[in-house]
Structure formats: C-alpha cells, structure tokens
Amino acid sequence: MAKAAELRDMNDEQLGFTLKETQQELFQLRFQSATEKLDAPSNIRRLRRTIARIKTIQTERQIAAAETATAE
Numbered sequence: 001m002a003k004a005a006e007l008r009d010m011n012d013e014q015l016g017f018t019l020k021e022t023q024q025e026l027f028q029l030r031f032q033s034a035t036e037k038l039d040a041p042s043n044i045r046r047l048r049r050t051i052a053r054i055k056t057i058q059t060e061r062q063i064a065a066a067e068t069a070t071a072e
Contacts, residue, residue, distance in 0.1 A: 002018070002050060002053075004053050004057070007053055007054055007057050008057055012058075012061065015054055015057060015058060016058075018054060019051065019054045019055070019058075022047055022050050022051050022054065023051060025047055026044065026047040026048065026051065029043055029044050029047065030044065
C-alpha cells in the first residue's frame with residue numbers, strides 16, 4: 001500500500017484516517033479468513049505492517065512535539 005515516505009508526507013489528520021481505514025480493512029480480512037477462504041492471505045501481513053508504520057510515524061511526531069515543547 002503506502003511506503004513510509006508517502007506516509008510521512010501526510011498530515012496528522014490524513015494519517016489518522018488512513019490508520020482507521022487500514023484497521024477496518026484488516027478486520028474485514030480477518031473475518032473473511034475465519035468464515036471463508038482468502039484470495040491472498042499475504043494481505044493480512046501487509047496491512048499489519050502498514051498499521052505498524054503509521055503508528056511508528058505518529059509516535060515519532062508525538063516525541064518530536066514533546067521535545068520542542070520542552071525546549072521552549
């Protein structure tokens with residue numbers, strides 16, 4: 001889906017929306033895997049990694065914001 005560079009270019013609101021959207025898609029794939037056969041099981045892994053990337057970027061931004069607030 002999105003590479004880290006693409007995710008870093010997004011603002012916080014866009015990142016939050018992308019995170020929600022990706023989590024919803026992951027939920028649907030997990031539900032589908034429990035009830036029927038998946039076309040591409042590797043999509044679950046791909047979505048989990050994308051969610052991890054987004055959360056990492058959000059954490060980096062929070063730490064940077066805290067450091068700038070402390071420096072001031």
